[in-house]
Amino acid sequence: MRMPVRRNFLVGGIAAITAAALGAFALPAGSQAFSPVSYNLALPATVSATAPVRIVTTTLDASGRPVFSVQEATGNAQASRIAQAARAKKNTLAVEVDVPVRALGVSADDEYRDLQWDLDKINTPAAWETSTGADVVVAVIDTGVEGDHPDLDGQILKGYNAIENGGGGDFDDNGHGTHVAGTVAALTGNGVGVAGFAPDAKVLPIKVLDADGSGYVSDTAEGIVWATDNGAQIINMSLGSDTPTQAEKSAVAYALKNGVTVVAAAGNEREEGSPTSYPAAYDGVIAVAATDDQDEIAEYSNRGEYVDVAAPGSGILSTYPLALSEDGSGFAELNGTSMAAPHVAAVAALIKGVQPDITPDGIQKALESSAVDLGDDGFDEDFGYGRIDAAAAIEAAGGGGDGGDGDGERITPELFAGEGGLVGYGSETSTEFQVMADGEGLAELPAEACVSVGGAKWDCEDVESDEDGVYVVEHVAKGAFEVRLTVSETETVESASETVGYTVRAQVSAKKSAKGTITVKAAGAAGQKMTLQRKAGSGWKTVKTLPVKASTKITGLAAGSYRVVVAGTKTVQGVTSGTVKL
Incomplete structure (x- = not known):
């Protein structure tokens, strides 16, 4: 039986500038090739903390795809060190000063702007001075999104319908998902409708709920994985169930492992005793409670230890399918933690827009540490760490x-x-990792080293870099595994994470050790089988099937050509020995 998902709440949207982002990114396949190596580092006359310079390094990855990395220097000497380190990298094509661009038109004059009390409440206009979420992809896992809504024109990417296992998620037969999407990224400054909170972000729509707002956890889990594999950097889920499942939990863990920030509504069952809501309560998910225009906790908003932050959720105006809106306007006012969650997802996109390398944990800490403390001092089960402040979170x-x-x-x-x-x-x-800044290794920097075998739970331990900034993670290969190192965020250093993957193959060798005898030496997973095969015409015929052992002697064999084949498992590849003639 599939587990039904209960959508969190359904009762019953405006500004745009372009911001550059620090970090690394790649051109799409097929982009124009680059000219030969160039190190045209023409620095401005003054480089200082108040007039920093951005240095762009262009390299080629193994597939020939150009990759750009950006570092900021606050002095000429630092700029030179950055350039020198960049030039020493393999496949460096160019090191040059970044060129600034400007937005052509920055306003929030949308039709319903004055009705969006939530924009000013969480300090959004001030945040737009730093970031509008440019180039950030936010997946909305919901009822779908009306892709041709006039106030979402150009904001909706081709998505996925997990209910139908294909197609796009750019239609909405309920309205809930379109409302969520508008809060995230409605067009801004177009004189129409509402303003999105991350107006230069894009929405990746994934339909997992049907026309009445219900669906199944299996589709939700599928949607999370699909979003992660298709470019999402932030995932918003304004849905929930009071029953945890391994499917959904593992999907969330997969997203987090791949650097995707996951936001979910905390639930609307306060009058029913606030049962714990999932996916909001899974580790690593940012669980969002709802507030009203007076910064009071909403009467329906769940409370609990899993609540992380709060955001506006009552009387929220946003986009809605034209055919479903009561007055045909294409806009509606709704209440719920469903409406609160996309405010947090949008602010996460604003952060990601200026800190593209920040981890999900870094985003969560920024949101929590900068939140306006409401209710009891410090953390409490109503507001979590407080009501979010967009500008403060970016800072x-x-x-x-x-x-x-x-x-x-x-x-x-x-x-x-x-x-x-x-x-x-x-x-x-x-496996070696090295952490550096300005071309120099960072010594004694704490980190977490983790190993996952065959996709199982990460086994982690605390480590520290040596004098050259090097960490070494040792592991005995007994199945396909990944090694992940996450540099801990400190008062002086941002967090960073890299993952290295290994494929593991069984080992086998076979040789004639006496007349009619072959000795096989093999190494493989417990229960792994090997077969002795004899050449028969143009093919091979199995003679014996044996368990894999360190050493096996096979006697009584007739003359002919033999080989040993070790069968593969889910985590260990198979292997075939060389041919042995008797």
Whole structure:
């Protein structure tokens, strides 16, 4: 039986500038090739903390795809060090000063702007001075999104319908998902409708709920994985169930492992005793409670230890399917933690827009540490850490503020990882990571080293970099595995994470050890089988099937050509020995 999902709440949307983002990104396949190496680093006359310079390094990855990385320098010497380190990298094509661009038209004159009390309540206009979420993709896992809504024109990407296992999610036969999407990224400054809170972000619509707002956890889990594999950086889920499932939990873990921030509504069952709502209560998910225009907790909003932050959720005006809106306007006012969650997802997109390398944990910490404390002092089960403040969250993440004198600023380190690849079963592997800033290793920097075998739960331990900024993670290969190192966020250093993957293959060798005898040496997973095969015409015929052992002697064999084949498992690849002639 499939587990039904209960949508959180359904009762019953405006501004745009373009912001550049620090970080690394790649051109789409087929982009124009680059000219030969160029190091045209023409620095401005003054480079300082108040007049920093952005240095762009262009490299080619293994597939020939150009990759751009951006670092900010606050002095000429630092700029030179960055350039020198960049030039030493393999496949560097160019090191040059970034060129600023400007937005052509920045206003919030939309039709219903004055009715959006939530914009000013969470300090959104001030946040837009730093970021509008440019180039950030927010997946809305919901009832779908009306892709041809006039106030969402050009904002909706081609998505996925998990209910039908295909197609797009750009239609909405309920309205809930379109309302959520408008809060995230409705067109802004177009004189029509409402303003989205991350107006330069894009929405990836994934339909998992049907026309009456209900669906199944299996579709929700599928939607999470699909979003992660198709470019989502933020996932919003304004839905929930009071029953946890491994399917949904593992899907959330997969998203987080791949650097995707997950936001979910905390639930609307306060009058029923606030049963814990999932996916909001899973580890790593940012659970959102709802507030009203007076900063009071909404009467329906769940409370509990899993609540992380609060956001406006009552009387929220946003986009709605034209055919479903009561007055045909294409806009509606709704209440619920469903409406609160996309405010947080949008602010997460604003943070991601200026801190593209920030981790989900870094975004959550920025939201929580900068929230306006309401209710009891500190954390409480109604508001979590408080009601979000968009501008303060960006600043807390290191992407805003007035520049100051540089005190307290955190650097964004570069984390380099060794190569994974194919290794033999039982091999002792050592994976090296190195954390650097301005071309120098960062010593004694704490981090978390984790290993996951065959997609199972991560096994983690605390580690610390050596004097050269190097970490070494050792592991005995007994199944396909990944090694992940996450540099801990400190007062001076931002968090960074890299993952290295390994494929593991069984090992086998066979040789003639006496007349009619073959000795086989093999290594493989418990229960893995191997077969002795004899050449028969143009093919091979199985003679015996045996368990994989360190050493096996097979006697009484007739003359001919033989080989040993070790069958593969889910986590260990099979292998075939060389031919042995008797």
